[in-house]
Amino acid sequence: MNARDxxxxxxxxxxxxxxxxxxxxxLAWAAKLARPQVxxxxxxxxxxxxxxxxxxxxxxxxxxxxxxxxxxxxxxxAACVPASLAGSRVFTATASQGLLLMHELLxxxxxxxxxxxxxxxxxTVASPWAFWPDATDSLAQRDTGxxxxxxxxxxxxxxxxxxxxxxxxxxxxxxxxxxxxxxxxHALEPVSIPAQALVDEFLPPxxxxxxxxxxxxxxxxxxxxxxxxxxxxxxxEAAMARVPRLADEVDADxxxxxxxxxxxxxxxxxxxxxxxxxxxxxxxxxxxxEAVDAMRSAGDAVGLLKVRLxxxxxxxxxxxxxxxxxxxxxxxxxxxxxxxxVLHQELKAALYGLADAPRLHGYLxxxxxxxxxPERIAAFxxxxxxxxxxxxxxxxx
Amino acid sequence: xRRIELRSDEILCSGHAAxxxxxxxxxVRHVLAAMGPxxxxxxxxxxxxxxxxxxxxxxxxIPVYQPTLEASAAAASGLRRALNAxxxxxxxxxxxxxxxxxxxxxFQCLSSAAERNEDFIYFCLDNEGYMNTGAQKxxxxxxxxxxxxxxxxxxxxxKNLTEIMxxxxxxxxxxxxxxxxxxxxxxxxxxxxxxxxxxxxLLIPCLDGWGVDDDLGLAVARCAVECxxxxxxxxxxxxxxxxxxxxxxxxVADYLAMQRRYRHLTPAQIDALQAEVDEQWARLCAKAAGAxxxxxADSVAT
Numbered sequence: 038m039n040a041r042d043x044x045x046x047x048x049x050x051x052x053x054x055x056x057x058x059x060x061x062x063x064l065a066w067a068a069k070l071a072r073p074q075v076x077x078x079x080x081x082x083x084x085x086x087x088x089x090x091x092x093x094x095x096x097x098x099x100x101x102x103x104x105x106x107x108x109x110x111x112x113x114x115a116a117c118v119p120a121s122l123a124g125s126r127v128f129t130a131t132a133s134q135g136l137l138l139m140h141e142l143l144x145x146x147x148x149x150x151x152x153x154x155x156x157x158x159x160x161t162v163a164s165p166w167a168f169w170p171d172a173t174d175s176l177a178q179r180d181t182g183x184x185x186x187x188x189x190x191x192x193x194x195x196x197x198x199x200x201x202x203x204x205x206x207x208x209x210x211x212x213x214x215x216x217x218x219x220x221x222x223h224a225l226e227p228v229s230i231p232a233q234a235l236v237d238e239f240l241p242p243x244x245x246x247x248x249x250x251x252x253x254x255x256x257x258x259x260x261x262x263x264x265x266x267x268x269x270x271x272x273x274e275a276a277m278a279r280v281p282r283l284a285d286e287v288d289a290d291x292x293x294x295x296x297x298x299x300x301x302x303x304x305x306x307x308x309x310x311x312x313x314x315x316x317x318x319x320x321x322x323x324x325x326x327e328a329v330d331a332m333r334s335a336g337d338a339v340g341l342l343k344v345r346l347x348x349x350x351x352x353x354x355x356x357x358x359x360x361x362x363x364x365x366x367x368x369x370x371x372x373x374x375x376x377x378x379v380l381h382q383e384l385k386a387a388l389y390g391l392a393d394a395p396r397l398h399g400y401l402x403x404x405x406x407x408x409x410x411p412e413r414i415a416a417f418x419x420x421x422x423x424x425x426x427x428x429x430x431x432x433x434x
Numbered sequence: 435x436r437r438i439e440l441r442s443d444e445i446l447c448s449g450h451a452a453x454x455x456x457x458x459x460x461x462v463r464h465v466l467a468a469m470g471p472x473x474x475x476x477x478x479x480x481x482x483x484x485x486x487x488x489x490x491x492x493x494x495x496i497p498v499y500q501p502t503l504e505a506s507a508a509a510a511s512g513l514r515r516a517l518n519a520x521x522x523x524x525x526x527x528x529x530x531x532x533x534x535x536x537x538x539x540x541f542q543c544l545s546s547a548a549e550r551n552e553d554f555i556y557f558c559l560d561n562e563g564y565m566n567t568g569a570q571k572x573x574x575x576x577x578x579x580x581x582x583x584x585x586x587x588x589x590x591x592x593k594n595l596t597e598i599m600x601x602x603x604x605x606x607x608x609x610x611x612x613x614x615x616x617x618x619x620x621x622x623x624x625x626x627x628x629x630x631x632x633x634x635x636l637l638i639p640c641l642d643g644w645g646v647d648d649d650l651g652l653a654v655a656r657c658a659v660e661c662x663x664x665x666x667x668x669x670x671x672x673x674x675x676x677x678x679x680x681x682x683x684x685x686v687a688d689y690l691a692m693q694r695r696y697r698h699l700t701p702a703q704i705d706a707l708q709a710e711v712d713e714q715w716a717r718l719c720a721k722a723a724g725a726x727x728x729x730x731a732d733s734v735a736t
Contacts, residue, residue: 074519077512103515107508108546115505115543116512119476122499123516145502249497249513251472251525258500259489 055192055227060216063191063228064130064156065090067198069100070236071154073128075120077105077113081135082168083218084158088130102128110135114142114153121151121211122257124248126202129153132218133160133174140178143211147182147273149257152205152212152243155183156198159319160218161405169406170217172319173371176347176379182273184212184280185348187318191226193299197345199236200287206243207283208276217320217370218406235294281351300343302351305358307333308340313418314359314395316384317368318344321403325368328414339418344380352387359388365395366421368414369430370403377401377430385428396421399430407434443467450493452485455648457638457655458559459485461612462530465557465636468622471496473526474517476510478540479503480532481566481640482559504539506531507547510554518553526626527554533574534564536635537593544633548602551630555622558595558633561640569643576663577710578703579695581643587698591710596635596669603672604631610666611637613655617666617678624668637664645694654692661689662715663707667722675721686711 058066064087068076078088094100105116110131121127131139136157146153157175161167175185186201188194194216205212216222247255261269285301292298306322307329308314315325322343332339342358344350359365369378376382381399388394398421403409417433445466452459458481466473474497477483483500487493501509506529514527531540536558544556563581564570570583573593580587600607605628610618618636625632639646639654646654658664659679663686666678686708690696699707 075512075515077508077515103519105511105515106550107511108542108549112505112508112511112543112546115501115508116515118512119499119501119509120512120516123513123520125516125519127512127516141502142505249474249499251474251497254495254497256486256489256492256494256498256500259487259492259498260484261489265489 055229057225058191058228059086059223059225060191060194060221061086061158061223062090063195064198064214065094066230067195068128068156069094070231070233071128071199071202071240072126072237073102074125075105075117075127076102076129077107077116077120078129079107079110079113079131079135081110081132083160083222084130084132084135084156086222087156110138111142114139114146117153118142118146118149118151119249121146121153122149122249124243124245124250126243127151127153128155130156130158132158133162136174136178137162140181143178143181143183146211148269150209150273152202152209154198154201154205155211155213156194157213157215158218158222159215167405168218170220170320170403171370171372171405172215172217173373173379175213175215176371177373178213179348179379182210183348184210184277184346186212186214186345187347188214188216188221189320189322189343190221191224192228192297194221195228195230196291196295196297196299199240200284200291203240203287204280204283208279209245210273210276210280215319220320229295229297231295239291239294277349280349281346281354284346300345302346303354303358304343304345306341306343308342308358310338311340311362312338313364313366313421314340314342314362315366315368315414315418316342316344316380318347318380319370321368321370321409324409324411325414328411331411332415332418337418350383350387355384355387356391359395360391360393362395364398364421366398366400366417368400368402368409368417372401372404381430396426398426400433401430402433409434443471445469445471445473445495447493447495450485451487452481453641455641455651456485457612457640457651458482458561461559461618461636461638464612464615464618465622466494466496468619469526469528469626472524473528474499474513476501476506476513476527476529478506478531478535479566480535480559481561482530482532484566503535505543506535506540507552507556508543510556511547511550511552514553529554529556531556531558532566533558533560533562534572536560537574537595538572545602548599548604548631548633551604553629553631555625555632555634558635559638560635561638561643562592563640563643565640565643569640577707578699580698581695596667599633600669600672602631604633605629606632606668606670608634608668609637609664610634611655611659611664613652614659614666614679621668643695645697646692650692654689657684657689657692660684661686662711663689665715665718667718675718675724677718677722682715
């Protein structure tokens with residue numbers, strides 16, 4: 038039986054149970070189920086299987102979106118924005134250099150309040166050239182006004198992408214769902230594909246009140262005054278502020294329909310009574326889970342706090358969950374030269390002034406895709422307990 | 435003399451922000467009147483974006499999307515496909531971009547959209563430089579012209595956008611000029627009746643950027659065609675070339691003398707420009723004649 042037969046069978050009867058999908062094919066399935074009307078997309082390693090699976094669906098007559106294949110990711114995002122403003126649901130996918138090439142348009146999309154959903158495969162940023170898991174590409178887009186989710190598995194990527202459409206369209210901000218190169222993008226995992234009817238009910242068609250339409254004659258992008266710009270940014274902030282709670286609610290609704298919950302904005306894994314909590318995002322969470330299980334089995338109270346929603350950062354929830362924890366370790370598989378780990382910076386700011394704040398250690402682990410096995414994570418815990426926290430991020434491996 | 439019946443349903447309203455005597459506004463007024471109200475405009479940063487007006491005002495009675503400077507053809511593609519997905523096939527998408535946004539920074543995505551034969555009409559409002567930022571050179575600026583970034587005169591020739599786009603073999607590529615209004619309107623109507631990527635480049639003398647008196651914009655535009663510096667022609671499917679104004683009745687020197695951007699020219703440079711125009715004209719005539727010969731050959735073959 039070839040892959041096509043397996044997938045078709047899976048769609049016919051999702052109740053038969055999970056099928057093996059790569060993380061990228063899970064993303065393509067999510068996009069197909071969400072019924073986007075316009076999909077501009079450009080190939081880039083390791084995103085390309087998302088694009089190829091969608092065009093394969095289209096060629097088979099199973100996916101009727103307008104697929105646009107421009108000459109660059111810059112033009113991809115340039116096409117996404119007005120397509121969304123015309124009232125269409127829009128999906129795209131990219132990675133690494135492609136995401137960076139889009140940078141100008143990422144700001145533009147958020148400013149235009151265009152609820153585009155984009156999958157991003159976290160890959161090292163050149164130079165030098167490399168193709169390894171590293172989230173610097175998307176974390177460097179933190180100021181662009183995009184909602185950002187990080188996923189740990191193929192199933193979570195599928196579910197989160199569908200959830201992201203609902204959240205983005207509710208607050209009129211674009212949303213990005215990132216998973217790690219190869220560890221998630223190309224690894225085969227069992228994935229349950231929800232029925233189309235379930236997704237249709239969860240995600241009704243996109244019908245914005247304002248849109249580019251010759252019957253209504255509204256415009257976007259004209260020059261504004263200082264006062265209008267200021268108000269516009271305040272409105273974007275207010276929309277962002279709704280997202281953490283919405284992420285929890287939408288995840289709960291998804292769980293009620295599918296039986297799968299991902300924790301909403303933040304997932305606490307075995308954090309009860311923890312002496313040490315490890316905070317991280319992406320595929321590292323899977324490794325940390327194993328380390329936590331091993332340490333818990335050995336009688337050491339260690340937990341994982343997974344940052345699923347990075348933008349907006351769920352600051353209130355982070356403070357609530359980390360207050361009173363003696364030791365917190367942030368693991369960053371990314372690097373901002375001169376500043377260290379991006380999540381470490383964010384956590385320092387989020388916990389600032391907290392009365393019962395933890396000792397906070399920032400470790401640059403796995404930068405550039407360097408392997409971080411579970412036993413090393415146990416060693417990081419011992420290292421943190423034996424040393425005084427410093428403001429800078431510390432290189433570990 | 436033929437009388438032109440102009441449409442009364444104005445889409446570009448009075449009270450807009452163009453300079454007095456602006457040929458950009460005059461050209462777009464006629465273009466959009468011919469396009470009609472079921473049209474959406476993509477207008478990147480340019481003089482036309484200013485003329486379109488600041489929020490919440492608009493001088494245009496149609497929806498406008500203002501993309502980033504380099505992305506007009508990509509944005510028009512996205513807009514077009516969204517309309518297609520909604521079954522709005524009759525709504526026309528037009529781009530109103532300057533030469534900087536077309537010949538230079540927007541060229542990559544224009545080439546790509548043309549290769550995909552995306553369904554929109556791209557109007558390049560070619561005033562031969564970055565006039566909205568105070569007149570710097572673009573790759574459309576002609577040889578020897580003085581600009582803010584080429585004060586001693588540009589050292590290279592104007593890029594031939596029309597021939598480059600014709601080489602993409604899109605359904606329709608043309609040059610036009612509001613000083614030849616019947617020709618301009620015929621081209622807009624012709625393009626409107628087609629589908630696929632259609633590109634019309636309009637020469638827009640910029641009074642301030644070129645150093646032309648306020649009341650001479652149209653005269654300069656007319657002279658550009660009469661001397662052959664800006665030939666009026668059209669190309670269908672990259673194969674059928676047609677000259678629309680086949681006579682050259684004035685020397686290039688007449689055209690240069692009307693513009694302060696050329697006042698530093700030496701007689702030798704004027705001669706050189708005349709020679710360049712002669713060469714371009716001869717090439718164009720050969721293509722127009724060749725197209726005729728090719729059509730004859732086709733009919734013989736069949």
